[in-house]
Amino acid sequence: QVQLVESGGGLVQAGGSLRLSCTASTIIFRILPMGWYRQTPGKQRELVAHITGGGNTNYEDSVKGRFTISRDNAKNTVYLQMNNLTPDDTAVYYCNTNTGGLAWGQGTQVTVSS
Numbered sequence: 297q298v299q300l301v302e303s304g305g306g307l308v309q310a311g312g313s314l315r316l317s318c319t320a321s322t323i324i325f326r327i328l329p330m331g332w333y334r335q336t337p338g339k340q341r342e343l344v345a346h347i348t349g350g351g352n353t354n355y356e357d358s359v360k361g362r363f364t365i366s367r368d369n370a371k372n373t374v375y376l377q378m379n380n381l382t383p384d385d386t387a388v389y390y391c392n393t394n395t396g397g398l399a400w401g402q403g404t405q406v407t408v409s410s
Contacts, residue, residue, distance in 0.1 A: 298322040298398050300391055305404030308381055316376040316404060318391030326369035331394040332376045334387035335403075345376060346394040358384070381408045 304316040316332065331346035344356045345365040353365050364377040374391055388403040 300398060300401035302389060302391055302401050302404040305389060305406045307407045307409065310382055310408055310410050312381050312408070313377070313379045314381065314406060316378065316389055316391075316406075317373055318375075318401070319371070319373045320391075320398075322372065325372040329394040330365075330367060330374045331392060331396075332363075332365060332374070333390045333392060333396070334385075334406075335390070336387045341390065341396075343394065347374065378406070381406075383408045383410045 299321040300318055302316060302318045304314060306314060308314055327349045329346060329348045331343050333341045333343050335341040344359050345363055347353045347365045347367055355363060362378065362380045365374065367374045378385065386406060386408050388405050390400055390403040392398050392400060
């Protein structure tokens with residue numbers, strides 16, 4: 297079973313930055329379209345950014361211009377650079393394929409203080 301391990305979350309002040317990482321234990325990582333999701337209590341998990349195997353990206357409107365998704369296929373890792381964070385970005389962040397087809401990891405908590 298493929299394992300996804302997220303890291304890089306933490307507590308940051310509004311306007312600050314964080315870089316999240318997610319490593320996948322699969323040799324087919326390079327062909328998988330991957331995404332970053334986030335979830336807050338009582339709400340559904342939402343896809344905020346995704347990237348194809350070839351590097352094409354797409355973003356949810358609220359993070360456009362602030363978040364950047366990238367990948368390093370040699371390291372089986374996908375990243376999410378988050379800049380100009382706001383309290384509304386507070387959530388647990390997860391990675392998965394862009395359809396959520398793999399087993400979910402534990403996520404990484406991002407907390408943005410005002």
